[in-house]
Amino acid sequence: MKYNEFSSKPNLQGLQNEILEFWRENHIFDKSLLKDKGEVIFYDGPPFPTGKPHHGTVLVSLIKDMIARYQTMQGFSVPRVWGWDCHGLPIENQAEKDLGITDKSEIERTIGIDRFNDVCYEIVNQNNDAWKEYVEQMARWVDYDGAYKTMDKTFMESVMWAFKQCYEKGLIYQDYRVAPYCWHCETTLSISDTRESDSTRPRQDRWVIAQFKADIVLDNLPVYFVAWTRTPWTLVSNMALAIGKDINYAYVRLSDKIIIACENTLGNYTKVFGDNPNIVKRCKGSDLARLQYTPLFNYFKDKKDEGAFCLIEADFVNSNEGLGIVHVAPAFGEDDYWACKKSQHSSG
DSSP states (O other), rough: OOOOOOOSOOOHHHHHHHHHHHHTTHHHHHHHTTTSSOOOOOOOOOTTTTTTOOHHHHHHHHHHHHHHHHHHTTTOOOOOOOOOOOHHHHHHHHHHHHOOSSTTIIIIIIOOHHHHHHHHHHHHHHHHHHHHHHHHHOOOOOEEEEETTTTTTHHHHHHHHHHHHHHTTOOOOOOOOHHHHEEETTTTHHHHHHHHHHTTTTOOOOOOOEEEEEEEEEEEEEEEEEESOGGGGGGGGEEEEETTTTTTEEEEEEESSSEEEEEGGGGGGHHHHHHSSOOOEEEHHHHHTTTBBOOOSSSSGGGGGOOOOOEEEOTTTOOSTOOOOOEETTTTTHHHHHHHHHHHTTTT
């Protein structure tokens, strides 16, 4: 196109419509795919079909379009097909809301699985027009009419094919991991799911310090580890105490017992240790590793013979807060789980 004169107050809306019409009539995007320098594969994470476009999606789309256009200008063919991430959880939650479902049993008991699935399909398709207009108006080049949906049978079969290939190459293994769980949804949650519900927003949790009796004595006095935790409700499932291998620890004598804690943080607890703690022994965290203690509760006491209820080294322990010893519940915390797993392997 050629514009013979430039106006100080151009009709931007008209100019935009004219360019878009030129692209459509002359199949400019299709012609850009005929570049002969080679093909560049562009993987685009598709949006959820449960919401309408917003400023965040506009920004991401602009960046994606810039990358693809740059490669096109370099002479490469860059096919890019629009898609829909039909991840079940957001769509099912929307369907439950639309149907007024408060208990999942209602799906089978009153609604019916077929009807519920129909509503889910409707949700996937209801925002297509809004997204198509948005994609076109921001001048992003994609094959929208040939869009795929992750709920399509062909797509699901391709995923299973890829998984099978990885399995046959020995790239798939079975293991455990800690993940957040939703009792209402009756499923584990991904990071995206928890962010969507704002459950990971910054907040100040309460913390407590618990006392664990060590399986050692010093100067004929019982010895205790004092551990810090932000999740006191998980103390029932305590399996270990985490320490920092290079942190300096102190044995502090009180009237009837000895407390082991990080020397650097003693000054934060003068009500317990006084202004001048009576330190009878010092050591590094690595010297405390594998020492055992008596669990607070008896629910898993039989695990002690298997190596539980001991001090393990962990990278997340520091000397800036707490007491340099952290309560560990591997069934609840991801860091806790991997710390215990690593300790189990290192101990043989």
